[in-house]
Amino acid sequence: MYDGGKIIVGLLICLGFFLSPFFYNAGKAAKVPNPQLTEIAKEAQTCVMSKDYMTTSHFTLLDKWRNTVVRDGERYFKGENGKIYYKSLQMTCLKCHANKSKFCDQCHNYMDVNPYCWDCHIEPKESE
Amino acid sequence: MNFIISILFSGIAVSVIVLIPWIxxxxxxxxxxxxxxxxxxxxxxIATFLIGIVVRVISWSRSPVPFRIPTTAGQEWSFPWIKSNPIDNPKGMGGVILRMIFEVLLFRSLFRNTRLEYLNDENGPKINYEWEKWLWLAALAFHYSFLVIFLRHFRFFLDPIPGFVHVLESLDGFMQLGIIPFNGFGMPGVYITDGLLLAAVTYLFVRRIYIHQVRYISLPADYFPLFIILGLGLTGVLMRYAIRVDITAVKELSISLFQFSPKVPDGIGVIFFIHLFLLCVLIAYFPFSKLMHMAGIFLSPTRNMANNNRFKRHVNPWNYPVKFHTYAAYEDEFREKMIEAGIPVDKGVEATSESGKKE
Structure with a gap:
C-alpha cells in the first residue's frame, strides 16, 4: 500500500460515518410511540376521517380546514361517516384529543416533527 | 453503444427494479x-456497500503513484520574486489540503470548465473559450441536495434525534408552503432540496442527451445511476406528499435494523418498499460503478500531491535494487585485455601492482 496510513484513516472516517446509526442506537431500548386516546375520544369511536388517513395525512386536513375557514369562512365539514363537524382545532380536534403530550407529541417527538399549530393557537392545558 | 439503446437499457433496468418490490x-x-x-x-x-468500498479503495492504494503530476492552473513556487499560486500549485501539505477542500466541497475543477466556441465576426470565425458553469452549478446543487436529504433521513435512523437533523429540517423547510392557495397541497412542509435534487438530476440527464459530444461518450453506466437516483427521489417525494405511509412504522423498522433485532411492523405501504429497494440497489451497485468517485476524489493524483518535484527527490516506488558495475571495477576486470587491444586505461598495470604492493 502506498500512503497506507492516510488511506486507512480516510476509510475509517468513511466507515464511522456510515456505521454511525449502528453505534448510536446500540444498546438503547427501542421505544415506540404510543398515542393514548382520552375517554371522550374512545366514546366517539371514529375521528372525522378513517384512522389510516388520520395517521398519515391529518396535517393535510388541518391545512385544508385552516385555509377554508380563514379565507372562505366555511365552518362545516362532512366526515366520512356523514356526520357534520364544526371545523375548529380547538373546539373539535382538541375536544377529544385534549392530551397533547400523550397523543400529538408521541409521534411528533419520535419523528422530530415540529408543527406550527401553537404559533397561533393556545396549547391545551392538560389536567392530569 | 447507440444512446437510445443505452437509455432504453438503463430505463428498462430501473423499471424492473421498481416492479420487483411492487409485485x-x-x-x-x-x-x-x-x-x-x-x-x-x-x-x-449495506454489507456490499461498505465491504465493496473498502476493497476497492485498498486495491487502488496498491497502485504506486510514481511522480507528482503538475497539471495545474497556477505558477509553481520558484523564486521569491516570482509570484506563485500556493493553492492551485502548492509546494507543501497545507496548500494541498486547501486544494483538496476546494475540490471536494466546491468542485473547483468543474468550476474552471470551459467550452470551445467559434465566434463569427467580419474576419471569419474566431476561437473563444466560453466559461461553462451550468454543469458545475447543477453538480453542486445535486450533491449538496443529496447530502442534505441523506442527513435529514437520520430522523429515521437515530432515536433520540440529534439537533443537527432538526436544524437541517427547519432550514430546508423554511418556505412553509402550507399557506399557498392550493388547500392541503404544500403539506407537510415542502423541502427545498427535494425539488432541487429532482431538477438537478433532470438537468444532468438532459445535458447528457443534448450536448452531442457528451451523448456520444455516454453509456448505460452513466444513465443507470441517474435514473435510479431519479426514481429514488420521485418515490421519496411521492411518499411524502401523495401516497403516504405510516412513518412511525418505517422508523421502527429502520431502528430495529440498526439494533440487529430486525422486525417489519405491519401496515407499511408498497411505495416504501419500492423506495427502499431502489436504495438497496443503488448502494449495492455503488462499489462497482462510477459512483466510486466519492472515494476516488480523495485519491486524485493531480489534486492530492504537492508540486515539489524540483526540490525534493522522489524515488520511483517500484525500483528494485540495481546491481551496479562501475567503470573502475570494469577496468580492473579487463585491464590487460584493454592494454593489449590498445584501449586507453585510467590506471596502468604498474600503478595497480604498486598500489597492490603498498597494501
Whole structure:
C-alpha cells in the first residue's frame, strides 16, 4: 500500500460515518410511540376521517380546514361517516384529543416533527 | 453503444427494479416477502456497500503513484520574486489540503470548465473559450441536495434525534408552503432540496442527451445511476406528499435494523418498499460503478500531491535494487585485455601492482 496510513484513516472516517446509526442506537431500548386516546375520544369511536388517513395525512386536513375557514369562512365539514363537524382545532380536534403530550407529541417527538399549530393557537392545558 | 439503446437499457433496468418490490409486496405479499425486502436485502446491500468500498479503495492504494503530476492552473513556487499560486500549485501539505477542500466541497475543477466556441465576426470565425458553469452549478446543487436529504433521513435512523437533523429540517423547510392557495397541497412542509435534487438530476440527464459530444461518450453506466437516483427521489417525494405511509412504522423498522433485532411492523405501504429497494440497489451497485468517485476524489493524483518535484527527490516506488558495475571495477576486470587491444586505461598495470604492493 502506498500512503497506507492516510488511506486507512480516510476509510475509517468513511466507515464511522456510515456505521454511525449502528453505534448510536446500540444498546438503547427501542421505544415506540404510543398515542393514548382520552375517554371522550374512545366514546366517539371514529375521528372525522378513517384512522389510516388520520395517521398519515391529518396535517393535510388541518391545512385544508385552516385555509377554508380563514379565507372562505366555511365552518362545516362532512366526515366520512356523514356526520357534520364544526371545523375548529380547538373546539373539535382538541375536544377529544385534549392530551397533547400523550397523543400529538408521541409521534411528533419520535419523528422530530415540529408543527406550527401553537404559533397561533393556545396549547391545551392538560389536567392530569 | 447507440444512446437510445443505452437509455432504453438503463430505463428498462430501473423499471424492473421498481416492479420487483411492487409485485412482490403489492401483489404477492406475505411475511416472507416483507422480511426479504425489509430485512435481508437491506442488510446485504449495506454489507456490499461498505465491504465493496473498502476493497476497492485498498486495491487502488496498491497502485504506486510514481511522480507528482503538475497539471495545474497556477505558477509553481520558484523564486521569491516570482509570484506563485500556493493553492492551485502548492509546494507543501497545507496548500494541498486547501486544494483538496476546494475540490471536494466546491468542485473547483468543474468550476474552471470551459467550452470551445467559434465566434463569427467580419474576419471569419474566431476561437473563444466560453466559461461553462451550468454543469458545475447543477453538480453542486445535486450533491449538496443529496447530502442534505441523506442527513435529514437520520430522523429515521437515530432515536433520540440529534439537533443537527432538526436544524437541517427547519432550514430546508423554511418556505412553509402550507399557506399557498392550493388547500392541503404544500403539506407537510415542502423541502427545498427535494425539488432541487429532482431538477438537478433532470438537468444532468438532459445535458447528457443534448450536448452531442457528451451523448456520444455516454453509456448505460452513466444513465443507470441517474435514473435510479431519479426514481429514488420521485418515490421519496411521492411518499411524502401523495401516497403516504405510516412513518412511525418505517422508523421502527429502520431502528430495529440498526439494533440487529430486525422486525417489519405491519401496515407499511408498497411505495416504501419500492423506495427502499431502489436504495438497496443503488448502494449495492455503488462499489462497482462510477459512483466510486466519492472515494476516488480523495485519491486524485493531480489534486492530492504537492508540486515539489524540483526540490525534493522522489524515488520511483517500484525500483528494485540495481546491481551496479562501475567503470573502475570494469577496468580492473579487463585491464590487460584493454592494454593489449590498445584501449586507453585510467590506471596502468604498474600503478595497480604498486598500489597492490603498498597494501
Amino acid at each position: 412482490c409486496i403489492g401483489a404477492i405479499d406475505g411475511a416472507f416477502m416483507r422480511s426479504l425486502f425489509g430485512i435481508i436485502i437491506p442488510y446485504a446491500a
